[in-house]
Amino acid sequence: MQRLDKFSSLSKLKKQSNKGVPVMLKIAFAADTLPGQHALVLTVAAKRKLGEQGLKLDKKLGGALSRAVEASHFTGAKEQTLTILAPAKTRLTRLVLVGIGDAAVADASLFARVGGAAAAALNGKDAQAVFLVDCFKESKLAVSEAAAHAALGARLRSYRFDKYQTKQKPDQKPALKTLTLASKDFAAAKALYAPLDKIAEGVALARDLVSEPGNVLYPETLAQHALALSELGVKVTILDEKQMKKLGMNALLGVAQGSVNAPRLVALHWQGDAQAKDKAPVCFVGKGVTFDSGGISLKPGAGMEAMKYDMAGAAAVIGAIKALAGRKAKANVVGIVGLVENMPSGNAQRPGDVVTTASGQTIEVVNTDAEGRLVLADALWYAQETFKPRCIVDLATLTGAIVIALGHEYAGLFSNDDALSDQLTKAGKGVEETLWRFPLGDAFDKLINSPIADMKNVGERGAGSITAAQFLQRFIKKGTPWAHLDIAGTAWQEKDKPLSVKGATAFGVRLLDRLVADNFEAQ
Ligand code: BES
Ligand code: ZN
Numbered sequence: 264m265q266r267l268d269k270f271s272s273l274s275k276l277k278k279q280s281n282k283g284v285p286v287m288l289k290i291a292f293a294a295d296t297l298p299g300q301h302a303l304v305l306t307v308a309a310k311r312k313l314g315e316q317g318l319k320l321d322k323k324l325g326g327a328l329s330r331a332v333e334a335s336h337f338t339g340a341k342e343q344t345l346t347i348l349a350p351a352k353t354r355l356t357r358l359v360l361v362g363i364g365d366a367a368v369a370d371a372s373l374f375a376r377v378g379g380a381a382a383a384a385l386n387g388k389d390a391q392a393v394f395l396v397d398c399f400k401e402s403k404l405a406v407s408e409a410a411a412h413a414a415l416g417a418r419l420r421s422y423r424f425d426k427y428q429t430k431q432k433p434d435q436k437p438a439l440k441t442l443t444l445a446s447k448d449f450a451a452a453k454a455l456y457a458p459l460d461k462i463a464e465g466v467a468l469a470r471d472l473v474s475e476p477g478n479v480l481y482p483e484t485l486a487q488h489a490l491a492l493s494e495l496g497v498k499v500t501i502l503d504e505k506q507m508k509k510l511g512m513n514a515l516l517g518v519a520q521g522s523v524n525a526p527r528l529v530a531l532h533w534q535g536d537a538q539a540k541d542k543a544p545v546c547f548v549g550k551g552v553t554f555d556s557g558g559i560s561l562k563p564g565a566g567m568e569a570m571k572y573d574m575a576g577a578a579a580v581i582g583a584i585k586a587l588a589g590r591k592a593k594a595n596v597v598g599i600v601g602l603v604e605n606m607p608s609g610n611a612q613r614p615g616d617v618v619t620t621a622s623g624q625t626i627e628v629v630n631t632d633a634e635g636r637l638v639l640a641d642a643l644w645y646a647q648e649t650f651k652p653r654c655i656v657d658l659a660t661l662t663g664a665i666v667i668a669l670g671h672e673y674a675g676l677f678s679n680d681d682a683l684s685d686q687l688t689k690a691g692k693g694v695e696e697t698l699w700r701f702p703l704g705d706a707f708d709k710l711i712n713s714p715i716a717d718m719k720n721v722g723e724r725g726a727g728s729i730t731a732a733q734f735l736q737r738f739i740k741k742g743t744p745w746a747h748l749d750i751a752g753t754a755w756q757e758k759d760k761p762l763s764v765k766g767a768t769a770f771g772v773r774l775l776d777r778l779v780a781d782n783f784e785a786q
């Protein structure tokens with residue numbers, strides 16, 4: 264069953280993917296500010312309160328800092344910024360004040376947001392900036408931790424996907440190349456940041472994958488990106504069409520059959536806990552529809568281009584595995600992604616077709632646009648049969664209905680297990696990828712009974728996200744804790760957010776990493 268694709272030359276992939284890839288913001292750590300010309304960011308607490316370094320700087324500037332603050336509406340409220348250009352008596356190009364609010368309650372999440380706000384404010388000409396994380400005697404968070412999380416926030420917010428922009432003028436491109444975090448205990452800050460940097464790399468990978476258009480990223484090429492994680496010690500298995508046919512994955516294959524791009528199913532196995540190699544792994548499963556046209560139940564044209572992001576669940580799973588492997592997490596985790604393109608054609612699946620899944624259960628495909636659940640039905644089954652996981656979390660841009668219910672703020676959470684559900688909710692809060700749980704139950708389950716097969720792939724108009732989850736639950740074996748995250752509203756944002764710019768968010772990468780860190784990782 265194991266097979267690495269024939270044309271999988273990693274070096275070729277590397278060459279291709281480095282072309283035009285934006286240079287990541289470089290993060291450095293130092294004890295103090297640097298000499299010379301650069302921008303300086305300084306943290307200020309609520310009520311215009313300057314910390315140790317702020318007071319020193321204000322003195323050096325002859326009180327110009329406090330005068331500038333008084334002349335503005337800047338109060339030091341959370342994430343507020345004030346830019347002072349070319350302050351006299353220094354060689355600084357600009358001084359950016361960034362508010363942390365009440366220093367006594369400022370936590371790691373807040374400092375990540377503060378880092379994000381600073382990165383957004385550093386939109387000038389400077390290639391170099393120093394971020395001075397000041398000390399306030401009321402703070403409960405160690406300054407090193409504050410600096411590490413500010414660095415993470417700055418890096419996440421600085422992500423850009425501009426490889427296809429060939430005509431950008433220099434003033435349209437981000438100038439900032441290096442951000443140096445200056446704080447007390449900077450060596451500790453640097454050590455705390457090291458794993459966060461790996462998480463940022465997982466986020467960047469997921470955002471890259473989600474941002475790529477469907478003509479570049481289709482099942483085979485997405486599988487190649489997953490395969491590249493073998494460099495980190497991840498065991499990657501790729502199943503092709505023939506192998507999936509043998510396993511009876513006709514639901515997944517039915518979705519793929521209308522496309523000239525062949526499907527793939529990829530398993531990424533990270534065995535970071537050597538002592539517990541035989542212990543059942545945690546399993547993440549992602550929907551990877553590289554383009555969802557709707558198939559014969561064709562979507563309307565307006566906005567259809569957004570459906571390149573219908574593989575965001577798969578991207579989150581791949582990004583999370585990259586983060587876990589990158590930071591060498593002491594846990595055994597499997598990521599599985601079902602990769603297909605959903606297209607209409609003479610060979611496409613019809614409404615009314617009946618398919619037999621790998622589990623043996625049959626499905627009447629009433630609507631070919633409800634394809635994500637068909638892909639997941641076989642991927643979830645494969646996950647359980649192959650890896651006997653201790654729990655499964657699937658992520659999918661599954662329904663438009665979840666966007667109606669929750670907008671773009673929360674992802675929907677559906678689960679057969681209260682403990683797993685609580686662990687996920689808590690992890691989500693910690694990384695600000697928040698979840699809201701929905702009910703499941705027999706009354707909803709009945710709505711997907713079919714007159715011709717074991718089930719149909721759509722319910723009635725109401726409770727669309729719940730009936731989709733009920734459908735998935737029919738492929739979960741009794742006793743396996745399972746949760747489904749519907750990320751249709753959170754995987755892509757039309758506006759800048761504290762830790763991301765408009766576009767792909769990589770929602771789920773940090774959440775899954777935190778879930779593992781808090782609950783499944785050996786110390
Ligand atoms: N990929 C879509 C869901 C989606 C919608 C993702 C908006 C991101 C943004 C999914 O495959 C789909 O088309 N679902 C249908 C289901 C319906 C036919 C029961 C939907 O939500 O309309
Ligand atoms: Zn669809």
Ligand code: ZN
Pocket residue numbers: 552555573632634635660661
């Ligand atoms: Zn879809």
